[in-house]
Amino acid sequence: MSDPQRLSLELSIVLPSVSDERDGCVQRLTTALQGQPGIDKAHVKVEGDQPRLCIHYDPAQVPLRKVRELALNTGAGLTERYGHVTAEHGPTHARGARRLADQLRAMPGVLEADASPAGAARLEYDRTVLPDGELHKRLRAFDLRLVDAGAMASPMPTRPEHRASAHNHAEGEHGHGHEHDHSHADEPSHQDHDHHHGGVFGANSELIFSLLSGTLLLAGWLLERTQLISGSIALGFFVAAYGFGGFYTVREALENLRARRFEIDTLMVVAAAGAAALGQWAEGALLLFLFSLGHSLEHYAMGRAKRAIEALAKLAPERALVRSNGQVVEVGVASLNPGDVVLVKPNERLPADGIVVLGTSSVNQAPVTGESLPVDKQPVADPEAALASFDRLAPEHRVFAGTVNGSGALEMMVAKRSGESTMARVVRLVTEAQTQRSPTQNFTDRFEKVFVPAVLILVVLLLGAGLVVDEPFSATFYRAMAVLVAASPCALAISVPSAVLSGVARAARSGVLVKGGAPLENLGTLTAIAFDKTGTLTEGRPRLTDVVASGQSSEAELLSVALSVEQHSDHPLAAAIVTGAQERLGADRPALEVRAVQSITGRGVQARLDDEVVHIGKAALFGEVAGPPIPPDMMAANDRLVSEGRSTMLVRHGSRYLGILGVMDTPRSSAPQVMRALKGLGIERLIMISGDNQRVADAVAQSVGLTEARGDLMPDDKVDAIKKLRGAQRKVAMVGDGVNDAPAMANATVGIAMGAAGSDVALETADVALMADDLAQLPLAVGLSRATSRVIKQNLWVSLGVVALLIPATILGLNIGVAVLFHEGSTLLVVVNALRLLAFEERRLEEGPSAGISTSSI
Template sequence: MNQSEDQRLRLRIHGMDCAEEVSILKRELVPLVGSDDRLGFDLLNGKLTVNLDGADVTQGDVLAVIERTGLRAEVWDDAPDRDGELTFWQRNQRTVMTTISGVAGGIGLALQLSLGEADESLPVIAISFYLISIATGLLLVLPKAWHSLVALRPDLNLLMSVAVVGAIAIGEWFEGAAVAFLFSVSLLLESSSVGRARRAIASLMDLSPPTAHLRDEDGKISDVAPADVPVGFTVVVRPGEKIPLDGRVLVGISGVNQAPITGESVPVEKEPGDEVFAGTINGDGLLEIETTKAADDTTLARIIKMVGDAGSKRAPLEKWVEKFAAVYTPVVMIVALLMLVIPPLAFGGDWSVWLYRSLVLLVIACPCALVISTPVSVVAALAAAARNGVLIKGGVFIELPAQLKAIAMDKTGTLTQGAPAVVDVVPMNGHNEAELLMRAGALELNSNHPLARAIVDEAKRRDIELVAADNFETIQGKGASGHINGKPFWLGSHRYLEQRGQETPEVHEQLESMQEAGRTVVVVGNDEHVCGFITLADAIREETRDAIRELHAAGVEKLVMLTGDNEGTAKAIAAEAGIDEVHAELLPEDKVKAVERLVEQHEYVAMIGDGVNDAPALARASLGLAMGAAGSDAAIETADIALMSDDLSKLPWLVHHSRRTLRIIRQNIGFSLAVKAVFVILTFVGFASLWAAIAADMGASLLVIGNGLRLLRA
């Protein structure tokens, strides 16, 4: 294993910030190293790993090949993120160039419309601005197009360059500028995904506290960085603090908010012997914890690593237009050349006639309409989605919802409201609901516990006047007690009721039944008897049932719940919502494995969630969706699409919107190719003129743009 590690060449690739560079590097390096499996790409950090074990290849060979692609490589030095060392131009080059391209193109069009002369020739100043627009739009594209041409492997960069040059050749300066600008925008959207992923990891890092209270062998407590705490030592976590490392409780009882890691909707009571996770939040008790994992091996650290790994593993779908360009561009050039030389040489044709016809063929074959059709449709679809509260982070993600066969869903905050609410109030021994809520509310009035807030909110909703209990006392990890109108009352968990010895067999059976149904039970009593109990649960969203039903109707084959909550709660919510399959009590890494299994079975799988614990699964799915209004920054940044209104009904809408977008894009591509096919035939038989070709090309461009803009009405 060590030998294999020694044979791994790790390189920092400057300029590798999107899938396009990965494709170029693979194309050049695979023939050198012999297999795609020897290459590992980490787009988030601009890192390339090459396994040279058993390969007759040196570091110099690899660096030389990378140099030929126009990218620059250096040996990886494990330095931290270098964004702070980059100049403004290095960080924002693509954004600046795209902005200049758009502004210059707009100015050129304004000048053309205001200064155009009677003979329809363009003013020189308008042409100058169009040139600026084209140059800035294609500045980062032309070197790659040249490399593609030299390597005789035409790609979309070459296709775009040919489109722009063709537009200039026929005098359509605005069209050429528009193509350059739109293509630059699409590349900007793709490269920005790396920045989003880095911000997601940064937000995850914020969960870990900067210091840990370490107790040494002499009992002295000192503040140190979590990374400096050895495994097996004791750390002290005070009330309200974040737990710095994974460990096991030695001393103390407290409710711990595990939502950042497991997604559980209510705090989990921890006592000696229980496991705790780094990044979770301690409640109102003092805990002493024996560390069981180092800082770089905690559950939180693994979440951070999984987000990066899943993001780098995701292979971008190769666009149909890019594949088509590899054939279309060289075929058109070859056909035009053959049309120029064969008739005069073989059949004695007039060179001037066939030169004219070959020029007509090149003009009509200019793929402007074909190339413009997709970005215009995508931009319109993205704008329509934004108006409907759905934030789609780039054109590639507008296509995926149409192909989904399975959707995995988090429970808490996605299918449910994300906070507990009172479900049942069950009075006993002569008490009524109002009395029970008044006494529970009096005991919980000044507590910040989620269950306490839910009980107080329910009492206020029923217009029950609450006065805080006298002599209030918190019973660590069990409940609370106090005096109401001079009489002692208490409330607590089922376990606390058992400890008090006031439980009857009938009450036990009733409480067990409700807990199995996924309810959290708060028991209220006095020294004489049990007054009753209040059950709480995370309430399902109002739109959840309809959204699930519409997704099934839209052809999504399987809807799966992935949750960190207990199995009883999960099954109860799933049955109420109409979910097909349930996986409960999952850690973040378990969710990733479940999503991977779904991808193997159904290929196109979406994951929707709202918490930090969902981020790795969101990144691993074919399509990651986040609940945007109340979701964590990490989930929103990692996801490809965010539902900004937290409205699940937008999910079936998104599937239908995606299908409509694909349908319009296919219409545009089909129409563009049909027009070109007709004119190719007319050119061969001599019935097409250069002006007709120009008119047809412009007409096709305008029609596909108009058709694409119909998506704005979605």
């Protein structure tokens, strides 16, 4: 057997319809490949910025060409067979979402399905069992509307050249592009229609029916108490209250029974029927009124969260002005293609993601990034090159769909289609995040599955109490029905999803994308955060921070010589010196003529000025070239700057040492305030993990207020550091740029990407994405998560506490009416408590002084 070889392919080439390495199709792909002759192992790993398929094979048994062809053909077969769909339904309650998910999973051909109370549903299905057309018909039967009609497209072409073109085309979530069949676009939308709770009055029908029930109940009770009507007429009022209050409850109970589920709605119907059988019509009507009112508020809470997310999708305009062949024509935003030039008038919303090619203006980016101040925009020098590197483009050249132009007119070149814009991706990812359950929600679901049968067993036992205690059956039955009401975990069912959805919606409003309940809960309970240095804690570009002139020259001479020489170099440190020297010297800088500029690799640069040699470089350079040694006072100053984390360059003209220049990737001005805010929120350990040397890491950590710093780390070392932190702290977040730090972020409890606006990789890899390149959004994310965790705990205590109190109280004789008030009151309380998160206010950070250039003299 020959030595095994490895083939690495981008996952998006092999499976164009899959962008998440955790997708079920990835497991099917690796399993299918590992069963082939000559292939030892197949797995997926994140390398750099993309998930890649790694195949270990024996070249003696199967050639490289065959392995590649096998992988592509297997992937094409899976893409053709398995589809992924995201759909919307009307807001419902947690039990309705679970029932819908169960009904979707029961459909032949559906492999996995999730649904959220706020109205999102996600399915994975097998086309050989359930063709696209049949799936669409069945979804319409459930009143589900496809979020992306492209999900129903024909399978991707199987030829390799088509797959390559599909890869080159920037696709959205699950690869839903735009070369699709949109034949369903003209069908009526059900977005605003609530299938479960619609009716004569639309989505508000249950609330109106509930209020009518309460009005009839109150009128009958008051008129009977004041003896203005007879008991039989009052009974008519109560029966009518039963009808309005129980209409939707009975309907859902019947749906549950047809699905062979025995849920809370069924318990309420049985309890109300029991109260009527005992002649307690007022108590039964009160039960149904409060239960339906609780349902209505539940739907209101979910609708609020859903509308907060839908509001994002409506920010982008529907029409755009396009310059074409010297003419300006108005077209639909959906028809814009990359490369189109669009005119944006003052105070208008931008129609697409793109780059500025003409004009200057300030753009309000708060709808996408959450930034409080407008961002100045200016044209890019090379539009074609900028279009190819949109994710890495400077903020002053890049614009996003849905943001608001200021007072200047702009011309922009479209970079992404409407369905692939940052705004569209955020809406899609948040919609899918609604279907992801948090750990606490999983716990409450498991608890209900055990608790509901236990309650039913208890009620059956209580019905037999007459065999032990001498009392009439009516009293026994009344007690059993009271326990049934008291023990129904309505508040528990809504306590967690309402809080999670409100938290996710509130975060999205401020430019923070949280992918589901698990990251939201984990971020709210962790005590340690690790940071990458470059581009996260620092600006990501070096700056001239120190100018130390010697006794043999002036600061102006030192900067003039350095500027004249370094402007001929393309090194990043040289660019920092040129920019800093120009700022310091202003318009009075002398024009010095330098010649014969040469780079000394790894050390510095030399040139000729006034027939004398100029050397600029590290201290080690001057021990290798001819000339006088470094004076002791300059060496001491150099060592001091190095110990403070500066990269230093000494300047010598002929035999004279002119001074020292200190360059540093300066910390973000907001970093110290952010660290103080995080400590105030209860984060105990703030750790920097960096590839820079330990002295630089220590200097940056001390300047921004971190608790510790770890330098000299390679990418693998960063992963090991995160694993050790997880072992010590159990939970740790990793903050990075979402690309170079992807492996470390993947191993953290919560991966947080900065500057995710416009970056497909950052949006895909992170659990939490800070859309703006602004560290100040981090305390908002942590604070909101902390608040969500508190609300979840409060709701659990209230819901479980009321049940724990009412069960023994009703067994000992508590009136069913009082039990109803406490029971339904707790449901209303947890809903209102969760809605408070939508009004969460972030604490503004005080602006710190920007790092400037310090000067001194020896």
